[in-house]
Amino acid sequence: MREFSTPLLVEPSSHRNATELLMQRFRTSPDHVAFEVRASEGAITDPWRQVTTRQFVGEVRALAKGLIAAGLQPGESLAIMSPTRYEWAVADMAAWFAAAVVVPVYETSALPQVAAVLDDAAVRLAIAGTAGHALLLEQGFEQAGRTSLGVWTMDPRPGADLAELTQRGAAPASRTAPSRIGACCRTSTRWPPSSTPPAPPPPPRAP
Numbered sequence: 001m002r003e004f005s006t007p008l009l010v011e012p013s014s015h016r017n018a019t020e021l022l023m024q025r026f027r028t029s030p031d032h033v034a035f036e037v038r039a040s041e042g043a044i045t046d047p048w049r050q051v052t053t054r055q056f057v058g059e060v061r062a063l064a065k066g067l068i069a070a071g072l073q074p075g076e077s078l079a080i081m082s083p084t085r086y087e088w089a090v091a092d093m094a095a096w097f098a099a100a101v102v103v104p105v106y107e108t109s110a111l112p113q114v115a116a117v118l119d120d121a122a123v124r125l126a127i128a129g130t131a132g133h134a135l136l137l138e139q140g141f142e143q144a145g146r147t148s149l150g151v152w153t154m155d156p157r158p159g160a161d162l163a164e165l166t167q168r169g170a171a172p173a174s175r176t177a178p179s180r181i182g183a184c185c186r187t188s189t190r191w192p193p194s195s196t197p198p199a200p201p202p203p204p205r206a207p
Contacts, residue, residue, distance in 0.1 A: 019096050022057065030054040037086045040155075051086070059090050063162060064097035065169025070125060071149045074099035077121045081105035081114070081137055082129025087154035087162060091127045100125075107133065114140035125149040131157055 015021050025032065035051040038044065072078060078100045082088050095102045103121040105114060107129065117123070118140045126141075128134035128151055137151045153161045 017096065019093065022053075022060075022093065025053050026057045030057075035086055035089070056090070056093075059166075060093045060097055062166045062169055063090055063094035066162075066165035066167070067094060067098040067100065067125065067169070069168040069171060070165060072098055072100055072125050075101065076124045077101045077103045079103045079105050079118060079121070079123045079126040079137065080128075081107060081109070081126065081133045082154060083107050085129065085154065087129075091154070091162070105137075109136070111136055111139055111143065115143040118146060119144035122146075123148070126151045127162070128153045130155050134160070 015024075025034070031052050031054060033050045034053045034056050036048040037051060038048050039046055067078070078091075078095045080088060080091055080095075080102060081104075092102055101121075103117065103123055105117050105126075109117070114136050118126070118137070123141075123146070125148060126134075126137040128137050131153060134151045134153050134157070141148045141151075150160065150165075152165045155161065156163070158164075
């Protein structure tokens with residue numbers, strides 16, 4: 001059998017997941033402004049809050065510890081139901097740092113659709129944008145007949161928001177979280193992680 005080959009047009013990246021890209025940016029440009037976030041109650045013309053890579057990584061790590069403290073295990077699914085917003089990026093990356101699988105749920109989904117997604121993906125924990133999204137997710141878990149580790153909101157909600165979840169990760173009982181997070185952010189989604197990750201190439205420019 002004859003074989004044909006052509007030279008590569010570009011060199012493939014050796015990064016195995018997005019966490020490696022983030023940590024490479026953190027090592028090389030920690031003070032780079034990675035996000036500009038509009039105040040939730042402010043006008044679009046008001047000054048936007050700047051978030052550096054260092055600050056973003058700090059928030060991601062803290063939330064990942066909270067997810068682990070809540071009982072989320074490697075390989076388990078976490079649902080996110082929200083419109084696009086800064087906290088979506090934090091929750092998404094935190095789930096990966098905690099070795100979880102992210103299951104996005106459309107913010108416009110009806111209850112039967114939410115329940116079907118939660119059941120099909122065997123979701124264990126959910127993060128909602130608003131209290132309304134949280135209610136749909138809670139009802140979805142009930143309709144699917146699945147127990148959960150909780151539904152947490154990006155918007156403030158006493159005792160059940162991302163701030164509370166982050167606080168759980170700061171408790172003394174969660175001291176084992178940093179080693180798991182450190183391993184996950186260096187490796188692929190396999191668990192346990194490889195001990196010899198490849199050296200990453202220079203990162204792309206952050207948005």
